[in-house]
Amino acid sequence: MRILYNIIAILLVILLIPYFIVRTIREKGFLGRIIQSFGFLPKHALDKVADKNCIWIHASSVGEIVATSPIIKEFRKEFPGTPILVSVVTNTGYIMANRIIKDADSIIYFPIDLPWLPERMIKKIKPRVFLPVETELWPNFLKAARKHNVPVMMVNGRISDKSVKRYKYMFSILSDMIGTVKKFAMQSDIDASYIIRLGADEKLVTVTGNTKFDQTYTDVSTKEKQVLLKELCLDNAQGIFLAGSTHKGEEEAVLKAFSKLKKTHVNAKLLIAPRSILRKDEIASICHKYGFKTDFRTKLKEKPSYDHDVVILDTIGELGRIYSLGDVIFVGGSLIRHGGHNILEPAAHGKAIIVGPHMFNFKDTHILFSKRNACITVKDAKELTNAVLDLFDNPEKRRQMEQETLNIIKDNKGASRRSAVILHQMLDEYEKVGPVQVRSTEKIENLQTYLYKLVHDESQKSVTEKAFLGMLYGFSLIYRGLVNFQLNLYQWGIKKQIKLDCFVISIGNITVGGTGKTPTAKLLARYIRDLGYNIAILNRGYRAKWKGEVGVVSDGNTVFMTADEAGDEAYLLARSLPDIPVLIGTDRTISGKYAVDNFNVDVVILDDGYQHWKLKRDLNILLVDAINVFGNGHMLPRGTLREPLNHLDRADMCLLTKVDQAAKGACEEIRSTLAKYNERALVVESTHKPLGFIEIGNLFSKEKNEILSIDTMRGHKIIAMSAIGNPASFEQTLSDIGAVITESLRFPDHHDYTEQEIREVMNQAEEQGAEAIVITDKDAVKIPQTLLSKKRPIPIYIISIEVTFINNAEAAFKFLRDKLPPKKGIKK
Template structure:
């Protein structure tokens, strides 16, 4: 089975290589991805075992670093290694980590790359945030008797339908994990159905319930909040938007501005490399746009701005505190939505579109708790207008959202207690 996987992965990698090279944003850390690590990293791990925590991109690695900070009480004096797959994730992890921690790119799942990486970092424990199943990594760690724990585990509807066809392959891999922490009972049942050992799969909650804004982002948030309030603006933050959504948002922003001149839109694209295209889209709609960095440096130049564009990674979560209303991106187009916990933490009224497939249970819970509103693209403008005109409704939504998040707190400690003590 392993030989067949190696052949399959090699064919896939060869086919993907041109795309990888063309997408310059993924070329960084090429040697690290091959398991060839800097001498400084090898020296740090020399003669010492490490704790290795992996998060694929920004959201997951943010949770990984927070989890690592809590784990240091369990593993005092142990070096911590954080890995991620994307440059954006690496950038955020570097900002959030403690001074003695190391951030690296995750190795490509070739046997020789994984073996070299493991030999260099010498893990005593590996924790994977959310559901990353890399067969060669799992086989190598299991063969070396290194404990593996999957935390914040979830499987989307689409992925589950696909995975069920490969239970014969996934089941033995999942059974090699020392523990799997599922976000809820639905996710636990899915892992078990895919072949995981039921005794090792526990419901430990959603780590995002323990999210806290980074301290170093507080000044930017305070500046934005102060400027918008001083001007009497109603600020709607559209977080983690995807292609196709900005057009919808800019069109409704133009119409809303005519009837409600205090309305302002801050757009935070999921991928910053799309900024130039988003700026062009704003121009097509006759909207004056400013980057957030320029706006905060010289706010006088932003007085006429209809739209502010977030141009810095890792800042969005903290910025939600400055919002009067939040729209969750990736939900007006079939992307699957994004996690609403960060704006809910600040008690903000939340609106999302119909495509929240990746967070279906959470979106349903928000609606049932009166903590979020679902709206189609056609009705989004009227929904925002209604909430602008009814502050009591916004306050109720925000209070319910904050209460919902407060009830989710403690997942990090629960994972530690269940799997490590």
């Protein structure tokens, strides 16, 4: 998932280069902003904070800056000798921060979240702590913070309904970000429940309240109010209706209400503050249609004029103070489905507030004010008109609302102070015990894993994801055509299949992911060997460092290659079957001929050979994972099918694996699908039976492996660690035998572990009180050998698994015996 995120981020930056160039030419100061966003900070911005153990607070734009202002005042009191750095994303946020935050030592633009930039910035600044405001979480920045042991605390945390739905599609990136944050100081109980739902540890979440209740930058004295009224030429108005943060489609409703108001309050004035000042001319045009004269704040400041009915606020960062002028306030973004805007700014001035029905982005604040009759909610333009007239016609009702608004503000002050105290406590604990690396389930994930989840998840998807899946579906049609074409070339005789001078058994599947091919190959190899046949196993050597036509991993006496050289599957087969040759090579016709010529084999097993059509086989054994039935029915890359389902007709035997962990009806579904395409194949069900545990040090010793009882882990706390195709099955097996899994770490399939990674997992196990780390035998061969010779604080155990037929077992072995060629001295 992170790989995809980074690819998209890089592509977006590349695609936006022409846009950056245009804005650089047209917009004064934009070049400096972009230079900072790419990590090149001016010397004066760094001098006061770099290498000085600063507190770094990040607020995206104007709204977050408003919330940040009172927090910084409290931080300055709590940490008097510590520099404070503020970062923003938008230009309006930068202007606002410089205007209202006087206690910051430096204000900069936040680095673009490209893979390398955040780490470069963190190494340059070396902050003591990083505090994102509200929901300003950036994956690469948080990853860099974790790497450099910079603690993270979310302040004034807020999660909207939309964010909860959107974040779930981020999979491992979400758990990565949430797992990095040491403390969540949330605005409300609703926000706290949302962040917990997204994966935050309940013990790290606290409700501090909304710091915007503490804001003072909007405070306006009587004298300052008179100055503002005079600048706006509203000092002669007899009542001001103010509409703040309006969106397209809302000004008409406001103007309808104002038209009615003017009939009874002739000298009333309207002040409109659009959310986007780029719409100012459009709004002026709408006002003219309603017969009103308009003027702009910027023009009135230069050339005062009282010849207007409506004033349009076309400046940035003033609305908080301008709210003090209104007698009745409508807060926009709420009559349309935007989610509303913050009502605390007009509330700070003790105003009567009206909003529309769509306040879901500020649900908790809206509920609080509504319950205490300090806010009126209207459904449409008609109700807005009635509410405005009522409040202007009934001054006593308006005064009651204003007083209750001030009471609410007074009752809820203190969030900034609480945040400062919590930060002090968190830093004391963190700096006392030292940094702790946190890694959560499925945190380590690659693009392959993300795509697997995306194509299998049946939940509602975003427009982008739907488009991406549509593109994958197109590629899958191409892939299906190529697969069918290639197979047809062999079936038509255009491409020739090569026949070895021995009996060839193929074991494979038609889906991507683990189905149990390796343990099945071991079971059948041992059985055929015990019948008296000379047998060899041909493996393709996936991810083997050895390159060549034929690689002899084992000659049946000696293992010649390491796991790195042979690939984990081939090495594991060689270790498990010491008297059976194991060969690797991408072309099994060549490695098979080598096995016949050099080891005099009667039978070869193609491990994962269902798609190796070049080699003619005498028996096709198809494995179907009963947990993941034929993937999602789509071909690669839209799904996980390697071949279309009608290719099931090539199978002579179908082995259903892990049936004990399958969902109800799964086996019946597999049998029904097989019957549709292949009525002749023998169907056998199997389970992966756990035999016991082997301490990893014993596995690679020359002594006979000591297998501990399967009950060894019952009731004991363990960490499950795997880098296999189907980790859920492995984890389910551990749960079934009674092990208590404190955490499950899933690495990408065939992942090469580093010594540092294993040490981190062992440290984590100690911190969690786990008594052991349990891995699969496939993982065992990827553990660095240097670690095995050293003392380990936590034991690492391998769970030994065996494939067991649970129905048609005798029929299966008889079927195999009947298919094998006659051999002297063997009764069939």
